[in-house]
Amino acid sequence: MLKYARRAGSLTPAGLATAASVELAHTVGWQAYKLHRQYKEVGKNIESEARALAAEMDTLATQYKKVRVVGLSLGGLLALEAQAIRTARLLLDGNGGSSGGDPAGTVELHLCGAAVTASRAAQLLSAIQGSTAVTVYHATTDRVLSVFFSFAEGAPSIGEVGVSDDVLATMPNVESIDVSDCLETIVHWDYANKFDKLVRRRRRPHPVS
Numbered sequence: 401m402l403k404y405a406r407r408a409g410s411l412t413p414a415g416l417a418t419a420a421s422v423e424l425a426h427t428v429g430w431q432a433y434k435l436h437r438q439y440k441e442v443g444k445n446i447e448s449e450a451r452a453l454a455a456e457m458d459t460l461a462t463q464y465k466k467v468r469v470v471g472l473s474l475g476g477l478l479a480l481e482a483q484a485i486r487t488a489r490l491l492l493d494g495n496g497g498s499s500g501g502d503p504a505g506t507v508e509l510h511l512c513g514a515a516v517t518a519s520r521a522a523q524l525l526s527a528i529q530g531s532t533a534v535t536v537y538h539a540t541t542d543r544v545l546s547v548f549f550s551f552a553e554g555a556p557s558i559g560e561v562g563v564s565d566d567v568l569a570t571m572p573n574v575e576s577i578d579v580s581d582c583l584e585t586i587v588h589w590d591y592a593n594k595f596d597k598l599v600r601r602r603r604r605p606h607p608v609s
Contacts, residue, residue, distance in 0.1 A: 450481035457482060457507060467507045472591055476514025480524040483509060487531040509534045512591035513542055513559035515549050521558045522567050525574055533573050537598050538562040539580040544588035577601050
């Protein structure tokens with residue numbers, strides 16, 4: 401996009417700013433399009449994919465003392481759905497105690513820019529409460545979520561606005577961290593490059609009963 405601005409002679413500060421804005425809009429639009437395609441695909445297969453991930457988490461929980469699952473964007477929804485499946489099964493089998501926790505390993509969920517509505521997240525967090533620690537990393541500057549996701553769902557995502565204080569007050573194992581200042585302008589996919597820094601911003605150890 402910038403080369404077209406230069407051809408038009410827009411090398412003034414205002415012209416460059418306009419070109420940069422167009423480039424940014426193009427990039428955000430492309431990311432929103434990718435998310436839209438992924439969203440439709442995941443929507444078709446969410447149950448089977450969540451069960452597959454839950455099975456993988458079960459295997460890892462028997463092999464390691466600590467299992468960390470990092471979900472980016474729609475991966476955040478998938479991780480929550482998978483842990484909800486695991487928690488229900490552990491409670492039913494009586495293997496996880498009253499909280500449904502893992503008998504052989506402790507699972508942590510790290511949700512980065514999660515494409516999940518607040519209402520759906522509250523349901524899933526309630527379903528897994530006490531069985532695992534959950535950290536939600538969100539950014540109010542995430543234009544992909546604020547533009548596409550909010551339009552598609554008619555409500556903002558926890559990846560944009562975080563988990564509400566009302567929900568956090570009832571769930572001591574859940575933490576919501578605003579990481580807007582840590583990410584680049586094109587926020588949504590920058591989590592992969594910055595996760596090692598973001599995870600250090602956790603304010604407290606997660607109690608899991």
